[in-house]
Amino acid sequence: MDAAEFRKRGKEMVDYVADYLEKIDKRQVFPDVEPGYLRPLIPDCAPQDPESFEDVFKDIEKIIMPGVTHWHSPYFFAYFPAASSFPALLADMLCGGIGCVGFSWAASPACTELETVMLDWLGKMINLPEEFLAGKDGQGGGVIQGSASEATLISLLAARTKTIRRVQSENPELTEAEIMGRLVAYASDQAHSSVERAALIGGVKIKNVSSDDKFTVCGSALKKVLDEDKASGLIPFFFCATLGTTPCCSFDRLLELGPICNKENIWMHIDAAYAGSAFICPEFRHLLNGVEFADSFNFNPHKWLLVNFDCSAMWVKKRSDLIGAFKLEPLYLQHHHQERFRSLKLWFVLRMYGVTGLQEHIRKHVRLSHQFEHLVLQDERFEICAEVVLGLVCFRLKGSNELNKALLKSINEAKKIHLVPCYLREKFVLRFAVCSRTVESTHVKFAWQHISQLATDLLQTWEHDDHQQ
Numbered sequence: 001m002d003a004a005e006f007r008k009r010g011k012e013m014v015d016y017v018a019d020y021l022e023k024i025d026k027r028q029v030f031p032d033v034e035p036g037y038l039r040p041l042i043p044d045c046a047p048q049d050p051e052s053f054e055d056v057f058k059d060i061e062k063i064i065m066p067g068v069t070h071w072h073s074p075y076f077f078a079y080f081p082a083a084s085s086f087p088a089l090l091a092d093m094l095c096g097g098i099g100c101v102g103f104s105w106a107a108s109p110a111c112t113e114l115e116t117v118m119l120d121w122l123g124k125m126i127n128l129p130e131e132f133l134a135g136k137d138g139q140g141g142g143v144i145q146g147s148a149s150e151a152t153l154i155s156l157l158a159a160r161t162k163t164i165r166r167v168q169s170e171n172p173e174l175t176e177a178e179i180m181g182r183l184v185a186y187a188s189d190q191a192h193s194s195v196e197r198a199a200l201i202g203g204v205k206i207k208n209v210s211s212d213d214k215f216t217v218c219g220s221a222l223k224k225v226l227d228e229d230k231a232s233g234l235i236p237f238f239f240c241a242t243l244g245t246t247p248c249c250s251f252d253r254l255l256e257l258g259p260i261c262n263k264e265n266i267w268m269h270i271d272a273a274y275a276g277s278a279f280i281c282p283e284f285r286h287l288l289n290g291v292e293f294a295d296s297f298n299f300n301p302h303k304w305l306l307v308n309f310d311c312s313a314m315w316v317k318k319r320s321d322l323i324g325a326f327k328l329e330p331l332y333l334q335h336h337h338q339e340r341f342r343s344l345k346l347w348f349v350l351r352m353y354g355v356t357g358l359q360e361h362i363r364k365h366v367r368l369s370h371q372f373e374h375l376v377l378q379d380e381r382f383e384i385c386a387e388v389v390l391g392l393v394c395f396r397l398k399g400s401n402e403l404n405k406a407l408l409k410s411i412n413e414a415k416k417i418h419l420v421p422c423y424l425r426e427k428f429v430l431r432f433a434v435c436s437r438t439v440e441s442t443h444v445k446f447a448w449q450h451i452s453q454l455a456t457d458l459l460q461t462w463e464h465d466d467h468q469q
Contacts, residue, residue, distance in 0.1 A: 029070050095344050119343075127288075129292045144311055152195055152198045161321075192245075215386060219253060277300075371441060395430055406458055
């Protein structure tokens, strides 16, 4: 393909993507395929001779689309949102076109500098304390990661190095291996599995801190585990606080946890993967109070801030902590800095939506989740299982886990909308997450009517079966 054909095909692809997104509501949100559907549809080996663009293009609808779950459909209410917008798509195209690998300033000065400035912009939008910003000569700063899981791993490894150095300077007779064997990381029992994975990769123990009846971790719960572990000769070094947990969007109590971590020399990392975007709205900024005690903070613009995957924003108070940790491990240094020009997506989106446009997007989603909550509360067969703060509603039929599993099965088999479940303590719960950029009140009403009707049908057969037994 030469430049002339690229111009032609590029325009065709933009039309295809625009049509796809514009008419996505006409497609069934969840595919009708079985595992292994794709292999029989394509050859066993790559072609020896080149094929035409037309041949490849034809196969998109024939082979790929039948197996796609449409995350941007207004009938998709599963997981958390995956952000998407036209400005971000255009920026992604430019990013691919420039195709630089920005592993150092010299490798691509604009790539490195725009990322630093964009994370300062974003930090100011959520009113992050000054120490987290790079500014002209600040000690902190932000960097774009691929995911919140990467940010957690990087902060845990930096904390590990910092703690080993501190303990060795106080106890020169201890070897690194002896210290490593005693290190403990902590996270809520509601935290994402990636925190546990980070500890596994980092070769350190990890313990869950019990959450309360609102699924949040408070200071006394953390203090209790720390006191027990210190008495056993262990070295607590890292705590991952979650703002907006994956199961039910609960918020750990930073104002209680932060001072404990600071006093005990524990690195506090905040994972606000989903909820962080909401902090650009003044009415939700209080949820971030206590961030001043943290060493690192992360959220994903690629979840809820209209920036296409991947763009996970991570800030540290002291850049030197990261640099210090990764100088020792050139493998990680490579990984940490070998970035594409992802900041272009942020630059396009922040400029073309402006702060007010992004705030309106967040507020609309929150309004819609409260609309759904209100509909659920009007039906006495159902219950709400966790406080609705942002764009997620956790609900279930009053009754057994089996009943709710059957309801979810009938919802997802009908394929009109898509939901996923979670467990809150022992309860099987349905999660309704407002996801699509184009979702409106009508889609939420449709979803509720659909769920309500399926519940009616299910309860009839359920009661019928009960009578039969």
